[in-house]
Amino acid sequence: MKNFALIGAAGYIAPRHMKAIRETGNNLVAALDKNDSVGIIDSHFPDADFFTEFERFDRHVDKLRRQGDGKQIDYVAICSPNYLHDSHMRFALRAGADAICEKPLVLNPWNIDGLQEIERETGRRVNTILQLRLHPAIIALKAKVAASPADKKFDVDLTYITSRGHWYLQSWKGDDKKSGGISTNIGVHFYDMLHFVFGKLQDNKVHYNSPTKAAGYLEYEKARVRWFLSVDVNDIPADVRAAGQRTYRAITADGESIEFSDGFTDLHTVSYREILAGRGFGLEENRVAIETVAHIRSAAISPLTGDYHPFVA
Ligand code: NAD
Structure with a gap:
């Protein structure tokens, strides 16, 4: 069973990611959104931790990484607005997780080059939703x-x-x-x-x-x-x-x-x-x-x- 975190949990598309995490037999352990209308989490993962501030979310994800022993986040699902995707993918990879990012992956082709560099540096991978x-x-x-x-x-x-x-x-x-x-x-x-x-x-x-x-x-x-x-x-x-x-x-x-x-x-x-x-x-x-x-x-x-x-x- 893999551990997931989700960024943009209060939005329109996030429940499809929660459903996909559940239907593939995995666990959502932490979610972030600056908006706190996230009651939908209870329908899928009532035990997930939730944060409205990036810094607290980052601290929690880092704590799980240091604990190891099956606690670390394996995948970060990214459902935030398009212009934030590249930043959120960088966060995921630097936190030692793979990313699963919504479309459009980024706004400009040169953003892809930067992400490829971080993939090489971290050994982690970006996956995209091209359904x-x-x-x-x-x-x-x-x-x-x-x-x-x-x-x-x-x-x-x-x-x-x-x-x-x-x-x-x-x-x-x-x-x-x-x-x-x-x-x-x-x-x-x-x-x-x-x-x-x-x-x-x-x-x-x-x-x-x-x-x-x-x-x-x-x-x-x-x-x-x-x-x-x-x-x-x-x-x-x-x-x-x-x-x-x-x-x-x-x-x-x-x-x-x-x-x-x-x-x-x-x-x-x-x-x-x-x-x-x-x-x-x-x-x-x-x-x-x-x-x-x-x-x-x-x-x-x-x-x-x-x-x-x-x-x-
Ligand atoms: P939305 O506006 O409903 O949701 C975006 C969420 O991100 C909001 O809850 C917002 O509060 C949150 N957010 C904004 N800034 C944030 C930040 N800095 N940190 C954390 N959370 C933040 O939008 P949506 O329709 O759910 O779209 C989200 C992404 O999914 C977009 O990239 C969109 O293109 C994509 N999308 C994909 C499909 C598909 O069929 N694959 C369909 C719709 C949307």
Whole structure:
């Protein structure tokens, strides 16, 4: 049984990590959040210690490390806001634990280089949650693409509209410096999945970029991709909205729909199983997606010529 600590325990995604720790037969021994609305811990690990101050958490983790004898923290799960991930991963590794970090791993590619250095210094490892890589529909698509003729390029349309209320732009998620903006915070799942399935990134154009929506064109070895992301409910197609839906997800490859909505929420436990078996996705596996989002944040807007997503026109 491995000992876990968790940073960002009061947030939206933390319970999925608590569930994954429990479902893989392990123990959460310490948790940190600057917000103390963490009653959810009782549903999973009522004996866990909880801290609202980093320094007290650090002291406790260090005490457990010095005690040894099975008490030390083996893994630190990181569910804090995106811009804090690299600092929290450094803490984990220096504390003698491996890290399991939420997406996006970091905001900029050079942060990965710094973390690789600390991995070498400490001999500990960073694992990341890239859960779409573990989704059966995406694994099947990857196999189909791998079996296609060498010169085949798929035409892919990716549309992801996930409505958020007014709170979104008031929170860290709406602050570019903290979340990286919509393409980094939400799109990174998809850019990683596209690279995983379709190979090397060859072109990256941005057609639209605002706090609530973004669109562009990505080309990979095996695909041309027109993408559109939004958190604005008004972008949901009228017929879907009329049916009361606030989310609209569609991915097509050569016009054929890829159904990946189901099973999205259970993939944290699958990710943990893989990590615990030594098959986690490491720092380098995140590089292309992080390069993609860093470019999207800084790119000039391209004119609407050639391939562009129909929702931006
Ligand atoms: P959230 O705002 O609900 O939770 C973040 C938590 O971190 C909050 O409780 C906050 O108080 C805490 N926090 C902030 N600063 C802190 C600090 N310095 N020390 C300790 N705790 C601190 O956000 P969320 O939606 O849970 O997202 C957390 C992370 O998970 C983000 O990186 C996000 O991108 C990622 N995420 C992943 C998925 C997925 O499907 N894999 C889904 C949602 C979010």
